[in-house]
Amino acid sequence: MRTAGAEQWVPHDGGMRRVRAALPDCRGCDLWKDATQVVGGEGPVRSRMMLVGETPGDHEDKEGHVFVGPAGRLLDKALDEAGIDRTDVYLTNAVKHFRFEREGKRRIHKTPAASQITACHPWLTRELEIVKPSLVVVMGSVAAKALLGSSFRVTQERGKRVELADGRPAVATVHPSAVVRSDQFRRDFDQFVDDLRTAVALLG
Ligand code: URA
Ligand code: SF4
Numbered sequence: 001m002r003t004a005g006a007e008q009w010v011p012h013d014g015g016m017r018r019v020r021a022a023l024p025d026c027r028g029c030d031l032w033k034d035a036t037q038v039v040g041g042e043g044p045v046r047s048r049m050m051l052v053g054e055t056p057g058d059h060e061d062k063e064g065h066v067f068v069g070p071a072g073r074l075l076d077k078a079l080d081e082a083g084i085d086r087t088d089v090y091l092t093n094a095v096k097h098f099r100f101e102r103e104g105k106r107r108i109h110k111t112p113a114a115s116q117i118t119a120c121h122p123w124l125t126r127e128l129e130i131v132k133p134s135l136v137v138v139m140g141s142v143a144a145k146a147l148l149g150s151s152f153r154v155t156q157e158r159g160k161r162v163e164l165a166d167g168r169p170a171v172a173t174v175h176p177s178a179v180v181r182s183d184q185f186r187r188d189f190d191q192f193v194d195d196l197r198t199a200v201a202l203l204g
Helices: 016-025 058-063 070-081 114-131 141-148 176-181 185-203
Strands: 049-053 090-093 100-103 106-109 135-139 161-163 169-173
Touching (some): 016 114, 049 141, 058 106, 070 176, 070 185, 090 114, 114 141, 135 141, 135 185, 141 169, 169 185, 176 185
Parallel strands (some): 135 169
Antiparallel strands (some): 100 106
């Protein structure tokens, strides 16, 4: 089924409270159908830094909060090492509903399709309008697709200052899930922390 995307569900007046209230009604793509619940962004509305991940995972889908599973624990550790307080940043995802495939009783995460990333984009745009972060940390290729375009390559351009289409400063890095799964964990964790430190330095 083709849908027009989230635009018609996104409130353009009011603040984050209106956004959070409207989010559960979104039918901008098909992902709401099988998910337990929508998972909206979290953190102070006046954060100077916004971090954007991919999509809620199994834990986030069940608990209704961003980055509460294994990727979230790793992110917490990395933020801590980079001197960032998680409660000071706004954390969200490029796609707000969990995408998965069933394998027996397990639900296996599936990368959102380009059409779903596009469909969900109006929510991210509205979050950027409201929070107005001075810097955006783009974590992984799905967030990069959403915010930096389809030709952006995280592996080549990670850890340096880039710009979103609106000129807002950003730093791209890997997704914390990729670090969790890495067979070169120490190296990849340290590089992830380095990218976060670069983001802190750019904030000034
Ligand atoms: N991965 C994400 O991208 N976001 C979450 O909230 C959890 C895991
Ligand atoms: Fe709406 Fe995004 Fe959920 Fe799709 S994934 S239904 S666009 S909130």
